[in-house]
Amino acid sequence: MEHTSPFERIIRGVLIAAVLLFFLFPILWIFLMSFQTNEQVLRIPPSLFFSPTTINYTSLVTGKLQTAAGSLDLAFMRNLGNSVLLSSVSVALALVLGVPAAYAFARFKFPLSEDIAFTLLSFRFAPPLLVLLPLSLYFQAIGLDDTYIGLIWVYQLIALPLILWIVRGYFEDISPDIEYAYRIAGHSWLQTFTRIAIPLARPGIAAAGLLAFIFCWNNFVFALILASADKQPVTVGALAFVTASGIQYGQIAAAIVLSVTPTLALALFAQRYLVEGLSLGAVKG
Amino acid sequence: MSTTNEAALSLAGVDKIYALNSRKPVHAVQALDLDVRKGEIVALLGSSGCGKTSTLRMIAGFESVTRGSITLAGRRIETLAPARRGVAMAFEGYSLYPPLTVRDNIAFALKSARINATEVDKAVKEMAALVEIESILDRYPTSISGGQQQRASLARALVRPADLYLLDEPMGQLEPRLRALLRGRLKRLLNERGMTSIFVTHDQTEANALADRVAVMEGGVLQQMANQTELKERPANLYVATFIGEPPMNVFDAKVEIGERVRFIVKDGPALDFSATAFSQAARVAIARRARAVIGVRPHDIRLGAGDNAAKVVSNQWLGDQSHLALDVAGKLMVAVAFDQVNASRGEIMRYEVSSTKLHVFDADSGEAVSHGAEAA
Structure with missing residues (x-):
């Protein structure tokens, strides 16, 4: 790599720029759109220059959407709150259940352990629509449809297998002798798990938690079928922008910007742990 | 020498069978009887897979005992949790805690025993000097060599008061000159403080130099346990002899x-x-x-x-x-x-x-x- 000519470096720079432009341009475009009115968005030819407006954001925040056909109520902020609630509680629950389970699968061999682990993974294979109809019938029967608890429970199908399988790998990479060394110095099994195993696997737990959060956040069908308007997350709530008087592109763009922000912030926060995990590395010694 | 005839550790009829209920159970340790006197240094010597490490891990509590009993300082310990057995151990893979400095790694066992800070500091320094790692006390395990990690791991095991010290290949990674030096120092420390210890090795020079008695194992069976002279002059069988x-x-x-x-x-x-x-x-x-x-x-x-x-x-x-x-x-x-x-x-x-x-x-x-x-x- 040291003996690259200036020409090669220029080519590499251009190619990287092309890739970045390809992937980032839609995001940039949506960001710009969120500051334009519907008329400005639909202008032919489109232009990068416009006088920005914050009308989209204010209508989202206040919940009043002014359209040609009159005023519409928007539940966007409530949807956003639902998304935060559903995703964070689901991931928290999945971590509480999944991390000890991952440790058990990594450290102990018990009858059917591999089969149980694989069954949990297999929840990710089946298309969600396959289970949704029976699930909604059951939920109606036991009174769990249109409840946060029911949704969080179903979200475990997304979050739990992810966390279990990613964190399990990290636990397996920690030499058991490190834990033995701690236990023989007079500590219980539980202390060893909380003070040695979990801190050493923290980068993995952070990565798994982040991924699970993103998957939960982006989920659409579970909430669409199992929840009514007041429990729905942003993914479903965005449907409201397709109104009788047309598609509200400006609001959609603003909604996307707002709904991407929490996951983006979380990713930036967790990135620290991920980098730390890589540089600390070599747990195996 | 500070050995007495009082048995500190006693293994009676100990068996270790891996995968007991499977089609191919592995009988790693067979009917092992072993007595270690108080203050005695015993080497478990044998080739790879002879059952010596399994034996050590059963005493430490990381492997269950399939049959038989282990008694340490008058207490039956084979079913106790590792934390309650009163043994200290140095691991072959070092097993230092990556987020802690070498100093904290060594001090760790003492801190959890609630000993005051000056005492801890003194004990850590003394042990670090013994294994020649004073200069790297403030570094992290991943930034030091394998030999240094091994010495830190040894120091961590020895710094703590225990009824029995278990050392798994304590000097495997050290260069020959340092190994000979440490052997002498380690032997003096163990003798002076009357620390009962068992160490596992496949190096007979190390076993002979450090141990009071050597237990030769092969195929999960204790072939002979005797002092060095007896092993050479009166080997119990053809395996020990060769x-x-x-x-x-x-x-x-x-x-x-x-x-x-x-x-x-x-x-x-x-x-x-x-x-x-x-x-x-x-x-x-x-x-x-x-x-x-x-x-x-x-x-x-x-x-x-x-x-x-x-x-x-x-x-x-x-x-x-x-x-x-x-x-x-x-x-x-x-x-x-x-x-x-x-x-x-x-x-x-x-x-x-x-x-x-x-x-x-x-x-x-x-x-x-x-x-x-x-x-x-």
């Missing part, structure tokens, strides 16, 4: 003829002929019960340049302080060691002699020792 000693003992199958004289006839090789009176009565009786036997002689017990037997010299190596001669005897190589330079070139015929007092006789089938140097085993 495993202990460098170069290893020369062994040959021989036909036994006993009467006025005691004769061992090696097929296509020499016949060793001794006067019957050269053997004790008990040894003669024991040998006479067998028509065949395995005879053995240690390389440095072969007298060169004298005697009735002769063999062709295959090689003659001068190591600077001793000569290793390989002789062609009965189609095998017989190694002889002499402590001066031997004037013999390849292909030359060399006379040699084996005295009855240096001869080891083993049962041809079981390998059990029959006699050592004319005395019954």
Whole structure:
């Protein structure tokens, strides 16, 4: 790599720029759109220059959407709150259940352990629509449809297998002798798990938690079928922008910007742990 | 030496069977009886997979005991959690805690025992000086070499008060000079403080130098537990005889003829002929019960340049302080060691002699020792 000519470096720079432009341009475009009115968005030819407006954001925040056909109520902020609630509680629950389970699968061999682990993974294979109809019938029967608890429970199908399988790998990479060394110095099994195993696997737990959060956040069908308007997350709530008087592109763009922000912030926060995990590395010694 | 006859650790009929309920259970340790006296240093010596590490881990509590009992300082410990057994251990893979500095790693065990900070600091410094890692106390385990990690791990195990110290290959990663130095210091520390310890090694020099007694294991079975002299002079069986000693003992199958004289006839090789009176009565009786036997002689017990037997010299190596001669005897190589330079070139015929007092006789089938140097085993 040291003996690259200036020409090669220029080519590499251009190619990287092309890739970045390809992937980032839609995001940039949506960001710009969120500051334009519907008329400005639909202008032919489109232009990068416009006088920005914050009308989209204010209508989202206040919940009043002014359209040609009159005023519409928007539940966007409530949807956003639902998304935060559903995703964070689901991931928290999945971590509480999944991390000890991952440790058990990594450290102990018990009858059917591999089969149980694989069954949990297999929840990710089946298309969600396959289970949704029976699930909604059951939920109606036991009174769990249109409840946060029911949704969080179903979200475990997304979050739990992810966390279990990613964190399990990290636990397996920690030499058991490190834990033995701690236990023989007079500590219980539980202390060893909380003070040695979990801190050493923290980068993995952070990565798994982040991924699970993103998957939960982006989920659409579970909430669409199992929840009514007041429990729905942003993914479903965005449907409201397709109104009788047309598609509200400006609001959609603003909604996307707002709904991407929490996951983006979380990713930036967790990135620290991920980098730390890589540089600390070599747990195996 | 501060050893007493009081047993500190006692293993009775200990079995370890891995995958007990599967189709192919592995019997890693078989009916092991082992007594370690208070303040004694015992080496578990054997090749890979002989059961020595399994034994150590059962004592520490990281492997369950399939059958049998372990008693430490008067308490039955085989079912206790590792934390409650009162043992300290240095691991072969070092197993330092990555987020802590070397200093904190060593101090860790003491801190959790609630000892005041100055005491902890003093103990850590002392132990660090012993294993020569004072200069790296503030570094992290991932930034130091394997040898340094191993010494830190050793210091962490030894710094803590315990009824028993378990050391798994404590010096495997160290360079020879440091290893010899640390062996001496470690032995002095263990003796001075009367620390009962068991260490696992596959290096017999280390076992001989550090241990008061050596337990030789093979195939999950304790072959012999004795001091170094006894292992060399009175090995319990053919395995111990050929495993202990460098170069290893020369062994040959021989036909036994006993009467006025005691004769061992090696097929296509020499016949060793001794006067019957050269053997004790008990040894003669024991040998006479067998028509065949395995005879053995240690390389440095072969007298060169004298005697009735002769063999062709295959090689003659001068190591600077001793000569290793390989002789062609009965189609095998017989190694002889002499402590001066031997004037013999390849292909030359060399006379040699084996005295009855240096001869080891083993049962041809079981390998059990029959006699050592004319005395019954």
